[in-house]
Amino acid sequence: MTDSWAAFGADLHIEPVGAGLRSGLMNALRDAVRTGRLAPGTRLPSSRTLAADLGIARNTVADAYAELVAEGWLTARQGSGTRVARRATAAVTRGARSRPVRRRPTHNLMPGSPDVSSFPRAEWLKAARRALTSAPDAAFGYDDPRGRAELRGVLADYLARARGVYADPERIVICSGFVHGLSLMGKVLRRHRVRATAVESYGLDIHRDLLAEAGLRTPRLPVDGLGARTGELADAPGVGAVLLTPAHQFPTGVPLHPDRRAAAVDWARSSGGLILEDDYDGEFRYDRQPVGALQGLDPDRVVHMGTASKSLAPGLRLGWMVLPDALVEGVCDVRGGPEWMSGTPDQLTLAEFIGSGAYDRHVRAMRLRYRRRRDQLVEALAERAPDVRVSGIAAGLHAVLELPEGTEQSVVQAATWQGLALEPLSRFRHPDAPPGRDGLVIGYGTPSESGWAGALDALCRVLP
Template sequence: ARSRPVRRRPAHNLMPGSPDVSSFPRAEWLKAARRALTAAPDAAFGYDDPRGRVELRTALADYLARARGVYADPERIVVCSGFVDGLALMGKVLRRHGVRAAAVESYGLDIHWNLLVEAGLSTPCLPVDAHGARTGELGGAAGVGAVLLTPAHQFPTGVPLHPGRRAAAVDWARSSGGLILEDDYDGEFRYDRQPVGALQGLDPERVVYLGTASKSLAPGLRLAWMVLPEALVDEVCDAKGGREWMSATPDQLTLAEFIRSGAYDRHVRAMRLRYRRRRDQLVDALAERAPDFRVSGIAAGLHAVLELPEGTEQSVVQAATWQGLALERLARFRHRDAEPGRDGLVIGYGTPSDSGWAGALDALCRVLP
């Protein structure tokens, strides 16, 4: 029998979507786990509220109000196993409400669009430009009952949603009875000024806020949260009960203690400095070694967009593969119904470890045309 070809692991990984997991704060996490589990009542290890442990919901309510400007009553928070789990729950609830279409941004993740499609929703796309998604077009989108947005840092183009377009989205939701699903995947990592506040603060009854520990701590924790309009809490809990009643208690209690003790704030501050330093090194290296290439989306997050000459996107990614460098092209994130756009690379500078960062940066500069 013919043996299968072995897929070699790339020597350098600049794929977007992941933090530097080598920086996970193991010692502080263990300390928080020890304190949390020692203090936990016996009842915490039994069957519990599908919204999640009250300790975590209370800690999140305080943190989100302080750090992200979210109106977050603990009674309106539901803990789930990652953003994808929360989005799947919302797709199910929207379909029960008779929603047939949920608008999405013309650039994003197909796994998110596919979850909505699996829930029975169509996903018409809103064009994205230098000011974010064109939310003013929602009013002319027939049958749309919800919209999925990344307002703080559009994924993957990196632009924040313009204040006028934030207002337009909220106005549409109020006038139409629609819902805004806010994906705040990396809103804590802003480098050039104060973080852009969450859209949810403009109208907590029309926005479902979805946050996650995947970028700030590690995706392996499988912890995320939804801050819901009051009218949706029971429905989401009912939908959750049919899938996964509750998330693992020990990790919930540990994260609650990690936040309460101030360790989460300290970790986010440290990672913000680390990622900003990498962002600066990326920009400086490109300015020195590839000055003809423009890099954008650099004010926040864990990735940047490197614009390429027209028609070169695929060849650059292929050359990178030969050099053992994992890259993702911008076209990979374009909605199937979107107009053709510019060529580019989405450079994930959060993924490499500190020891691997310089080599990855050097490999990137070598493969540019």
């Protein structure tokens, strides 16, 4: 058989850049590693294969490989071939400008996640055994599109008791988390000829994107120290719904002032509008009793949306919507057939977990743990970064650190080099909002218990 490029080893798309074949090849390989296109441990083609692919001399490729091995970009071992080095950062190259590779974060302070290492595995397993042992055979077939009656029943009791929600089980629909629920509501709103849903001027872009995908405009509703300025809804042209985080505004952390809660409900009643209430971490309040759900003020004008993602773990993919009577059928219709329902075993297990009291015990335990972390964060900042003000700490799993003007990006970059994952406050600003204060949104609930002290120390090292 004659030699052919098609019969050689692994493919590698690479284009030498710069003067000279060897230096151009080296620059291209460095760039591929630096940008992550060639991941650590990736096996490269043999020098013979790559030389044939590029139409250059084999010695040129071999020399380039050897130089990159010497610089630390690649490794070469007998029987293992040439591979991308497994290292956190790139070595400084000779004769070329280089940047360190963005290393995998050592510490994670990204907001939006609980400490998943604290998931109550033993109690969850007990609940699963009890639930599956007593479940009727019919539970594992196609069922009510609203979700299992067992879960809707215990949720109605729990939400009424703990969150002040009017929650008839017939008005609850189980979904696969908040994002799924919001996607369904976007479709329902469009069917009801809503053209725009107002969103808070600070929030998650994925929520705005979901509403936009449903064909809805997402004008911004300004947020200040009292929460969203809901009084401005009356002057917002064409707005038929509003998405709010009233218990603990994300990410600024302020609760919606009582007067603004009332203004939102008054707007919905007078205009026929709808309020979508994102109650993402309503159970975690530290300085007083949790703020009750907005839905309790008018169950016919508010869709209450909750999730187990913060209280237990996002991997469960379990959430719920408490709907006005008039919307239940429409939500079930747009979600599709039974194949789009959440898994029965997890629904039954969560029902047992809540009904047995294990959910309340877990929430109370995690509330104490997160409050301790919050207090440690405040104390560390007061001692090591006194110029940084912390806010939004009365509830939830994150805090906002207000930075000196003009320092946000430099702090984020310093954190990246230190292997610390965090988010700037500007990341959550509505694209139509004017520039705001510099800050960081610190998810102190995210690290494991063993990783918290190291994450806090790394944070203090990068603050001005």
